[in-house]
Amino acid sequence: MNLDFAFLTPQVLSSYVLKGFAFSLQLTLVAMLGGIALGTVLALMRLSSKSWLALPAAAYVNTMRSIPLVMVILWFFLLIPLVTGRPLGAEMSAVITFTLFEAAYYSEIMRAGIQSIPRGQVAAGYALGMTYGQTMGLVVLPQAFRNMLPVLLTQTIILFQDTSLVYAIGAYDLLKGFEVAGKNFNRPVETYLVAAVIYFVISFSLSMLVRKLQQRIAIIR
Amino acid sequence: MNWDWQVFCKDTIDGEIVPRCFGGPGDLTYLDWLLSAWGWTLSVSLLALLVALVFGSVMGILRTTPHRGLVFLGNAWTEFFRNIPLLVQIFLWYHVVPALILPLRDVPSFLLVVMGLGLFTSARISEQVRAGIQSLPRGQRMAGLALGFTLPQTYRHVLLPMAFRIVIPPLTSESMNIVKNSAVAFAVSISELTLFALQAQEETARGIEIYLAVTGLYFLSAFALNRVFHFVEQRVRVPGMIGGGQ
Numbered sequence: 001m002n003l004d005f006a007f008l009t010p011q012v013l014s015s016y017v018l019k020g021f022a023f024s025l026q027l028t029l030v031a032m033l034g035g036i037a038l039g040t041v042l043a044l045m046r047l048s049s050k051s052w053l054a055l056p057a058a059a060y061v062n063t064m065r066s067i068p069l070v071m072v073i074l075w076f077f078l079l080i081p082l083v084t085g086r087p088l089g090a091e092m093s094a095v096i097t098f099t100l101f102e103a104a105y106y107s108e109i110m111r112a113g114i115q116s117i118p119r120g121q122v123a124a125g126y127a128l129g130m131t132y133g134q135t136m137g138l139v140v141l142p143q144a145f146r147n148m149l150p151v152l153l154t155q156t157i158i159l160f161q162d163t164s165l166v167y168a169i170g171a172y173d174l175l176k177g178f179e180v181a182g183k184n185f186n187r188p189v190e191t192y193l194v195a196a197v198i199y200f201v202i203s204f205s206l207s208m209l210v211r212k213l214q215q216r217i218a219i220i221r
Numbered sequence: 222m223n224w225d226w227q228v229f230c231k232d233t234i235d236g237e238i239v240p241r242c243f244g245g246p247g248d249l250t251y252l253d254w255l256l257s258a259w260g261w262t263l264s265v266s267l268l269a270l271l272v273a274l275v276f277g278s279v280m281g282i283l284r285t286t287p288h289r290g291l292v293f294l295g296n297a298w299t300e301f302f303r304n305i306p307l308l309v310q311i312f313l314w315y316h317v318v319p320a321l322i323l324p325l326r327d328v329p330s331f332l333l334v335v336m337g338l339g340l341f342t343s344a345r346i347s348e349q350v351r352a353g354i355q356s357l358p359r360g361q362r363m364a365g366l367a368l369g370f371t372l373p374q375t376y377r378h379v380l381l382p383m384a385f386r387i388v389i390p391p392l393t394s395e396s397m398n399i400v401k402n403s404a405v406a407f408a409v410s411i412s413e414l415t416l417f418a419l420q421a422q423e424e425t426a427r428g429i430e431i432y433l434a435v436t437g438l439y440f441l442s443a444f445a446l447n448r449v450f451h452f453v454e455q456r457v458r459v460p461g462m463i464g465g466g467q
Contacts, residue, residue, distance in 0.1 A: 066397075066440055068404035070415050071432065078428045161306035167408060168419075175309060189320045192312045196305050203304035 007185045008194060016184075020177030023091060027173070028160045031098035035159075036152060038099065039106030044136065046111055057107075064104035070168050072101050077169045090171040094163075102159055109151050113144035150214040157206050161199065174198070228427040229255065229434070236425075251421055251431075258417035259438050265335055265413060266403045266442065270396055272339025277346025282376060284347065285354045295347060302344035308405050311337040315409040334406045342399050346392065353388035354380055386457055393450035397443040404439070414438060 045057035064072065076097040081087045088096075117140050125135030145152075164175045172180075175195055182191030229252040230242040244250040276298075284295035302310070314337035319326045325333075357380060365375030407416035418435040422428040 066401075066443060067436055068401040068415070068439055070404040070407070071418070071436055071439065074415070074418060074422075075432055075436075078422070078432065161304075164306040164308045165405070167308060168415075175306075175312075189317050192309070192317050196309050196313055199306055199309055200301070200304045204300060207304065 003190055003193075004187065005190050005194070007187060008181070008190070012181060012185075016181035017174065017177035020172050020174045023172060024160070024163050024174040027091075027095055027098055027163045027166070028156065030095050031102050031159055031163075032156045034099035035102030035106045036110075038103035039108075040110045040141065042103060042107035043110035043114060046107070047114060061104040061107055064101055065108075069101060069162055070165055073097050073165060073168050076100070090166065090169045093169060094166040094171045098159070098163065102155070105155055106152065109148050109155060110144060113148035113151075114140060116147055117143050146217070149217065150210050153210045153213070154207065157203050157210070160206075161203060164199070224430065225427055226430055228425050228430055231425065233424070251425065254417055254421065255414075255434060255438075258412055258414045258435075259442075261331075261406075261411055261413040262400070262403055262438070263442060265331070265338065265406055265411065266400045266446075268335045269338035269342065269403065270399050272335060273342035273346050273395070273399065274392075276340060276343035278350050280343060280347035281350025282354065282381075284351045285380075286372070295351075299344045299347045302340050303348075307338070307341050307402055308408060310341050311405055311409055313337070330409055331411060334409060334411055338399065338403060338406070342395060342402070345395055345398075349388045349391040349395065350384065353384040356387060357383055383459075386454075386459060389450060389454045389457075393447055393454070396446045396450060400439060400443045400446060 042057045042061060045053040046061070048054050067075075073094065077090065077093045080093055080096065121139055121143070122135055125139045130138065163173055166173050167175060170176075178191040178195040179188070182188035185191075227238055229250065230238045230240075231251055232239055232244060233249045233251060233254055239248075239250050242250055242252050244253055280295045280298045282295075283291040284299070286292060305313075311334060314333040315330055318333065319328070361379055361383070362375060365379035366372070370378065403413065404415040406413050407419065410416065414435045418431055421431045425431065
């Protein structure tokens with residue numbers, strides 16, 4: 001078998017792959033920001049002493065974490081149209097799914113981060129007359145975010161890799177772009193290889209950056 | 222909404238409801254299909270777990286040896302299999318590897334998926350095994366070597382017996398992950414639970430019942446593995462260690 005990458009000209013790449021790549025990045029970014037925001041709320045709920053807040057949050061997180069992501073993607077693709085009453089594109093469905101799914105994982109990270117802050121910090125906040133919101137927003141969460149930043153970013157790299165699973169509902173992402181190009185030019189072997197290299201280069205360089213960041217944070221502390 | 226659990230008793234060809242829900246030879250009900258799909262999911266998961274444990278342990282051990290070349294090999298292995306999405310790795314095994322390595326052309330796709338899922342997970346297990354070995358006090362290795370053990374003997378009799386006990390909890394969650402990750406095998410037409418969910422949903426239009434059954438079986442399989450590992454953890458615990466017996 002001879003490999004021939006010549007057909008992957010810049011024009012081919014920009015017409016097949018670029019759109020998918022943009023969607024993969026968009027999905028990663030939206031799900032990261034939305035997931036961290038929602039995950040922080042979930043973590044605060046789980047750590048609350050009120051069981052009507054803690055129990056639903058725990059149930060949500062544990063359910064999401066015990067179902068395969070592919071099945072979660074399929075579930076949402078099935079259920080969202082039933083709830084909203086009209087069909088939603090695969091891309092939009094993927095964005096909603098990943099935000100809600102990743103929130104469960106980010107919330108576990110944030111929970112560990114919040115729990116790593118000494119209790120005295122919370123007590124000090126209250127002693128200074130701060131409300132719960134002020135204590136969390138000004139004292140606890142900034143430190144928790146900082147301590148957990150490397151872990152949050154590592155989870156984001158995993159999220160970026162997992163976006164390839166939107167394949168299940170046929171959304172047009174980076175992998176799909178390569179696949180369509182491979183089918184049209186009858187060169188699937190080459191396109192899958194290039195796709196693997198691109199995913200690897202992005203994930204590997206990001207994880208190297210996270211490692212650098214981790215060292216810097218460790219030194220400052 | 223209305224439930225229709227009878228969908229599982231339907232024949233997969235003519236859609237007639239079969240009494241007793243199990244079809245005979247040659248005509249399957251959706252229940253038959255569901256159970257066979259569960260079997261495929263379990264086979265892929267368990268075989269991949271075996272592959273992952275073997276390769277993950279070897280690579281994790283190599284990364285803790287004093288030989289630079291072996292450490293590099295272990296590190297490269299781990300980074301390679303960790304930084305490519307599982308689905309892409311499955312496609313590589315299914316489409317690319319047989320095309321480049323001709324003798325593998327006749328290998329059934331089931332085994333290719335087992336290798337793909339197994340080696341993907343081996344990278345994560347190698348991280349855990351390495352961390353387990355490195356969490357042991359340095360003196361253990363030195364004591365082994367000082368007693369005249371060779372390096373392999375030190376690993377076999379001193380380091381690994383403790384390290385493997387330490388990594389049982391992370392291995393437990395990894396084994397549950399492998400069941401969840403095996404869902405990706407649908408993409409290369411392995412007739413496992415997710416592919417069943419997709420196809421049966423299409424044919425019967427009873428997506429919620431089908432998905433609930435499939436999700437429940439995933440949950441059950443992962444939970445069963447969790448119990449098995451928990452049992453092993455109890456059996457091999459060392460008295461006096463944290464988490465060990467009294």
